[in-house]
Amino acid sequence: MNDNEKEPEAEESGRFAYTGLDPVLHSQNRIGILTALATHSDGLSFGDLARLCSLTDGNLSRHLDMLARSEASKPALVKITKSFQDRRPLTTVVLTSNGRKRFREYLTQLEKVLRDAAAQADAQAAKSKTRPGLAGA
Amino acid sequence: MNDNEKEPEAEESGRFAYTGLDPVLHSQNRIGILTALATHSDGLSFGDLARLCSLTDGNLSRHLDMLARSEASKPALVKITKSFQDRRPLTTVVLTSNGRKRFREYLTQLEKVLRDAAAQADAQAAKSKTRPGLAGA
Numbered sequence: 185m186n187d188n189e190k191e192p193e194a195e196e197s198g199r200f201a202y203t204g205l206d207p208v209l210h211s212q213n214r215i216g217i218l219t220a221l222a223t224h225s226d227g228l229s230f231g232d233l234a235r236l237c238s239l240t241d242g243n244l245s246r247h248l249d250m251l252a253r254s255e256a257s258k259p260a261l262v263k264i265t266k267s268f269q270d271r272r273p274l275t276t277v278v279l280t281s282n283g284r285k286r287f288r289e290y291l292t293q294l295e296k297v298l299r300d301a302a303a304q305a306d307a308q309a310a311k312s313k314t315r316p317g318l319a320g321a
Numbered sequence: 322m323n324d325n326e327k328e329p330e331a332e333e334s335g336r337f338a339y340t341g342l343d344p345v346l347h348s349q350n351r352i353g354i355l356t357a358l359a360t361h362s363d364g365l366s367f368g369d370l371a372r373l374c375s376l377t378d379g380n381l382s383r384h385l386d387m388l389a390r391s392e393a394s395k396p397a398l399v400k401i402t403k404s405f406q407d408r409r410p411l412t413t414v415v416l417t418s419n420g421r422k423r424f425r426e427y428l429t430q431l432e433k434v435l436r437d438a439a440a441q442a443d444a445q446a447a448k449s450k451t452r453p454g455l456a457g458a
Contacts, residue, residue: 195373197372197373197375198372198373198374198375199357199373200353200354200356200357200360200373200374201353201373201374201375201376202349202352202353202356203349203375205349205352207349210347210349212339212340212342212344212347215339215342215434216337216338216339217337219337219339219434219437219438220336220337222438223337223437223438223440235334235335236332236334236335236336236337236338237335237337237338238334238335238338238340287438291434291435291438294431294434294435295435297352297356297428297431298428298431298432298435300356300360301356301359301360301424301428303360
């Protein structure tokens with residue numbers, strides 16, 4: 185047994201549980217919304233956000249509700265402000281400091297998944313290199 | 322308008338849609354199962370896999386069904402083999418080549434999310450640096 189080929193028994197329980205992948209954030213659409221908002225610190229209008237994330241108004245509303253008002257997202261991850269621009273109603277969405285913090289923690293978990301998967305690729309490469317009969321094949 | 326502060330209008334629709342985040346793979350538990358299997362090219366026993374991912378037997382079965390038999394995972398992403406070891410039944414799970422390919426594509430999408438979020442952090446840093454009155458603060 186070498187470092188590249190650990191027995192499963194040597195690995196701790198829950199090694200691949202990734203419990204830190206916050207379910208409020210771990211959704212294809214909400215990842216998009218949060219990345220878009222993190223990219224625009226002054227916030228985005230509801231319309232621009234829907235367009236950038238390819239979401240219908242109804243779908244975006246549903247996701248924003250979850251990020252702003254659900255029990256699991258307290259304190260709120262996004263703040264929604266209604267105002268007027270040229271006498272037309274304007275809804276603006278901005279990431280809260282809690283939203284930025286939770287999103288950063290979530291991204292750290294994604295990095296962990298990528299590191300784990302990359303470590304595996306390295307181990308595999310090392311394994312094939314030392315496998316007899318495959319050198320130079 | 323400089324490079325660090327693009328107007329939303331300048332960004333293409335769907336810029337943050339992340340449609341490549343394969344819903345069959347994009348689940349906290351299935352990410353764990355696939356990373357565990359990718360780390361063990363000879364496969365893992367059902368028991369070891371459950372332990373490494375902190376899953377109950379029932380939950381692991383349900384996720385493996387989705388990865389091996391659902392319409393959305395054709396050809397199958399994992400292969401399940403039943404055999405005997407010391408006269409006791411042994412279920413072994415291994416990643417198929419299609420599973421490895423789909424998981425790699427999924428990881429590429431995660432990298433894109435992280436790149437997009439990191440680009441934002443850089444832009445923010447540049448922005449604060451050039452903000453008057455905050456130098457050295």
